[in-house]
Amino acid sequence: MPSFEYKGIVCGFAAFKEHCMIGFWKAAIMKDREILLSKESKGSMGNLGKITSLKDLPSDKTLKKWIKEAIELNEKNIKLPKSVSPKHEKIEYEMPDEFRKLLNRNKTAKETFEKFSPSHKREYLEWICEAKTEETKIKRMDKSIEWLTEGKSRNWKYQRKK
Secondary structure (H helix, E strand, O other): OOEEEOOOEEEEEEEOOOOEEEEEOOHHHOOOHHHHOOOOOOOOOOOOOOEOOHHHOOOHHHHHHHHHHHHHHHHOOOOOOOOOOOOOOOOOOOOOHHHHHHHHHOHHHHHHHHHOOHHHHHHHHHHHHOOOOHHHHHHHHHHHHHHHHOOOOOOHHHOOOO
């Protein structure tokens, strides 16, 4: 998968068993962006879709024009617009009364929970509140109290060992 640079990335190529691809780094701001970002390119890695034969390529003149334009954009130091990732709505979970009662009965678990950061607290509350059945919710609350008594965060199994 070679890529070509001139004062920044210009374009790249990739070859596969049955096809190849060409992609322009700044296709979104190039003059022929409708062609370069067409429906044929959707679902594929490059801007021209899957190229399976020479017939799938644009003319040499067109390719040269695109390469020159990509180089010109780099020479003028024109940047791609920053992509804005959609904000995920944070759900605030209310502590179930049953869990609050269990915490109040176990001083160690309560202290551990209160010392946790908001994200660690939210992990426990989310796990408990998203239980589909009351039986699962009760099991999760009991397991939470057990882990909190041991000083463990909700995802303790995945934390790096020191």
